[in-house]
Amino acid sequence: MKIINIVGARPNFMKIAPLMEQYRHHSNIEPLLIHTGQHYDEKMSDLFFRQLGIPEPDINLEVGSGTHAFQTAEIMKAFEPVVLEHEPDVVLVVGDVNSTIACGLVAVKLGVKLIHVEAGLRSGDRSMPEEINRVLTDSISDMLFCTEQSGVDNLIKEGIASEKIHLVGNVMIDTLLNNLQKAKESKIIEQLQAQGLIGSDGFAVLTMHRPSNVDGSKRFLQILDALEVIQKELPILFPIHPRTRRNLAELGLQARMDSLRNIHLMDPIGYLDFLKLNSCAKVVLTDSGGIQEETTVLKVPCITLRENTERPITAEIGSNQIVGTDPQRIVAAYRNATSGNWREPQIPPLWDGKAARRIVRILLEKL
Numbered sequence: 001m002k003i004i005n006i007v008g009a010r011p012n013f014m015k016i017a018p019l020m021e022q023y024r025h026h027s028n029i030e031p032l033l034i035h036t037g038q039h040y041d042e043k044m045s046d047l048f049f050r051q052l053g054i055p056e057p058d059i060n061l062e063v064g065s066g067t068h069a070f071q072t073a074e075i076m077k078a079f080e081p082v083v084l085e086h087e088p089d090v091v092l093v094v095g096d097v098n099s100t101i102a103c104g105l106v107a108v109k110l111g112v113k114l115i116h117v118e119a120g121l122r123s124g125d126r127s128m129p130e131e132i133n134r135v136l137t138d139s140i141s142d143m144l145f146c147t148e149q150s151g152v153d154n155l156i157k158e159g160i161a162s163e164k165i166h167l168v169g170n171v172m173i174d175t176l177l178n179n180l181q182k183a184k185e186s187k188i189i190e191q192l193q194a195q196g197l198i199g200s201d202g203f204a205v206l207t208m209h210r211p212s213n214v215d216g217s218k219r220f221l222q223i224l225d226a227l228e229v230i231q232k233e234l235p236i237l238f239p240i241h242p243r244t245r246r247n248l249a250e251l252g253l254q255a256r257m258d259s260l261r262n263i264h265l266m267d268p269i270g271y272l273d274f275l276k277l278n279s280c281a282k283v284v285l286t287d288s289g290g291i292q293e294e295t296t297v298l299k300v301p302c303i304t305l306r307e308n309t310e311r312p313i314t315a316e317i318g319s320n321q322i323v324g325t326d327p328q329r330i331v332a333a334y335r336n337a338t339s340g341n342w343r344e345p346q347i348p349p350l351w352d353g354k355a356a357r358r359i360v361r362i363l364l365e366k367l
């Protein structure tokens with residue numbers, strides 16, 4: 001069985017790693033790995049391949065950045081000849097980035113079966129580019145692998161046949177569990193202490209890159225108001241996404257950010273250092289999707305700077321509080337997270353490190 005596997009942007013790498021590893025145990029699977037080049041900086045891409053032991057991509061389409069239409073179209077144009085040349089049995093896409101829908105569309109238009117890993121997640125917010133990618137990818141997929149029950153329920157509601165849907169757990173959590181030991185050996189905390197950025201009383205981690213938060217100043221400023229309060233009590237480590245760094249300057253917010261002396265901006269960091277920071281943080285503030293899941297498994301309080309989540313299980317039983325961008329709500333969630341009566345989270349069903357194994361078993365059975 002020839003499987004073309006697609007990665008493009010940073011969160012895809014953690015999802016594909018355990019699948020590539022599983023394929024190695026099955027001589028009847030011939031995997032090809034295609035990188036669309038949506039992310040291309042060393043720290044957004046190559047570093048993850050090295051740290052997660054992902055094989056070099058067989059092909060890099062080197063598409064790079066652009067508007068949504070431009071980027072999606074360029075990926076489609078570059079990927080079509082690859083499918084025509086290699087004639088795969090299936091194309092497998094993960095997550096919800098532009099590379100996911102672009103390659104999915106190319107596959108089905110050429111009559112190749114499409115597999116979507118991390119299917120069915122819905123924020124209900126169609127202004128979020130990822131939500132459009134999720135809905136469209138799911139509607140054209142032949143096999144849909146879900147991380148949580150809400151994903152299955154959403155797909156059934158949308159009329160997807162139940163025999164196409166499989167609840168298998170979470171490949172991103174496979175990667176987390178596979179790398180936790182290695183991450184413990186990271187020296188990032190000692191390095192940050194040596195630089196005087198954090199002391200021994202703990203720290204918070206912040207990530208933020210959603211267009212709704214950082215492409216305009218209104219919400220960005222609301223978040224900064226909350227961070228101003230929090231950083232007076234706890235140093236905040238902020239590995240900053242290139243989109244956010246650019247927008248800080250373009251929106252004229254750099255001086256305000258610089259005035260918050262206990263927020264420490266860092267370049268994007270690798271998977272192992274980031275895992276170490278998250279696992280040791282007192283609290284994580286984020287607008288990412290995957291980090292809501294990772295903090296749940298690490299049992300570290302997560303404050304999600306969005307009005308909704310496509311990963312409701314992390315808020316129902318996990319460590320996640322969904323608070324939006326109102327400064328008072330963010331600070332209240334911070335107080336709750338750092339108070340002694342914080343509720344101990346549970347690990348969602350099947351988030352046990354064996355999701356990729358289940359997916360490959362089902363592929364071998366059904367295809």
Ligand code: UD1
Nearest residue numbers: 009010011038039040041044065066097098129130242243
């Ligand atoms: C993309 C995904 C988002 C995911 C995020 C993780 C879509 C629609 N969005 O958002 O779901 O959470 O990746 O990081 O697919 N840039 C660089 N270097 C890089 C890559 C990007 O500097 O290696 C800069 C470019 O200026 C680019 C901007 O970041 O224009 C945005 O990159 P893009 O891939 O379009 O979207 P992300 O915001 O990264």
